Amino acid sequence: MSSQKAIPSKYFYDARGSKLFEHICKLPEYYLTRIEISILEDIAPEFTQILRHKDLVELGSGADLKIRTMLDSVGRESRATLRYIPVDISESAISNALQSLLELYPELEVLGIVADFTCQLNVIPSHRPAIFCFLGSTIGNFDKDETMLFLRNVAEAMKLEDRLLIGFDMVKSQEILEAAYNDSEGVTAEFNKNILNVVNGSLHGNLDPCAFDHLAFYNEKYQRIEMHLKANCDFSARLKALDLEVEFTAGDTIHTEISRKFKREEIEELAFHAGLRIANWHTDSEEWFSLVEMSCHSEN
Numbered sequence: 001m002s003s004q005k006a007i008p009s010k011y012f013y014d015a016r017g018s019k020l021f022e023h024i025c026k027l028p029e030y031y032l033t034r035i036e037i038s039i040l041e042d043i044a045p046e047f048t049q050i051l052r053h054k055d056l057v058e059l060g061s062g063a064d065l066k067i068r069t070m071l072d073s074v075g076r077e078s079r080a081t082l083r084y085i086p087v088d089i090s091e092s093a094i095s096n097a098l099q100s101l102l103e104l105y106p107e108l109e110v111l112g113i114v115a116d117f118t119c120q121l122n123v124i125p126s127h128r129p130a131i132f133c134f135l136g137s138t139i140g141n142f143d144k145d146e147t148m149l150f151l152r153n154v155a156e157a158m159k160l161e162d163r164l165l166i167g168f169d170m171v172k173s174q175e176i177l178e179a180a181y182n183d184s185e186g187v188t189a190e191f192n193k194n195i196l197n198v199v200n201g202s203l204h205g206n207l208d209p210c211a212f213d214h215l216a217f218y219n220e221k222y223q224r225i226e227m228h229l230k231a232n233c234d235f236s237a238r239l240k241a242l243d244l245e246v247e248f249t250a251g252d253t254i255h256t257e258i259s260r261k262f263k264r265e266e267i268e269e270l271a272f273h274a275g276l277r278i279a280n281w282h283t284d285s286e287e288w289f290s291l292v293e294m295s296c297h298s299e300n
């Protein structure tokens with residue numbers, strides 16, 4: 001049995017974690033958001049007609065920055081026929097996005113849903129044709145089995161005419177990847193440590209963020225960034241709600257996140273095994289990030 005301590009990455013996103021992630025998206029080293037938005041800007045005009053009378057369902061929506069690129073290009077008249085459905089585990093992310101979108105686009109119907117996209121896709125209304133979006137390479141935060149399960153669940157929830165748009169961060173040099181997760185302002189370190197505040201809050205714990213250092217590195221064998229929190233001294237912490245005492249020796253780590261990076265052939269294989277067909281492939285000039293449009297195989 002593995003003795004590696006771990007916290008699932010979905011616990012990053014309380015109100016503070018969601019804000020810290022928004023800050024990460026603006027950092028110069030974190031190229032993912034910048035590139036994905038530029039690809040979205042390029043392809044948004046193609047969606048102007050496609051989105052009419054549809055549901056635009058965004059899984060793990062976070063802040064409204066990216067979807068605004070699509071909504072801006074759609075135009076007021078088409079926006080009035082569209083319903084935007086952001087789905088996120090973070091209540092604060094949903095309520096902030098709702099507030100800002102309703103101010104910006106009073107003609108738009110918005111239905112915010114606080115739900116876990118790994119097990120609650122059934123709560124998303126399904127009577128209108130839909131475009132599903134899963135942006136930001138959040139898919140990289142799943143391991144291989146979780147990725148396949150997620151894609152199959154989404155494929156099952158899709159109707160024949162529906163489309164799925166997924167953002168994938170691609171394999172690139174170790175230096176660029178590691179810089180993106182070790183920014184010079186220390187925002188990613190704060191984001192990583194904040195997961196302890198979330199655990200303390202929900203499990204009545206006393207894990208001290210100051211007793212840990214941020215650690216993020218590229219694991220080439222598994223093609224993924226790994227984020228850990230590394231204990232900087234010996235201590236024990238208590239999680240009262242679980243009646244659990246956890247011992248740490250300096251150097252022990254808590255694994256908090258994987259962020260997998262992809263190659264084109266792997267994405268093609270994933271789509272095939274999930275019963276999805278790749279309809280369109282969009283990328284930037286350096287092929288650092290890909291936005292892949294998928295549809296269901298007709299026999300699904």
Ligand code: SAH
Binds near residue numbers: 025088115117136
């Ligand atoms: N799509 C946005 C945000 C990415 S951050 C972007 O590209 O910038 C990942 C988002 O997924 C966060 O808003 C987080 O709250 C949400 N999230 C993480 N795990 C989740 C889960 N299991 N179910 C629903 N939302 C989840």
Ligand code: AVI
Binds near residue numbers: 136139258
């Ligand atoms: C949300 N997710 C795709 C981000 C990522 O790059 O894996 C979360 C993140 N972790 C550290 N920085 C950003």
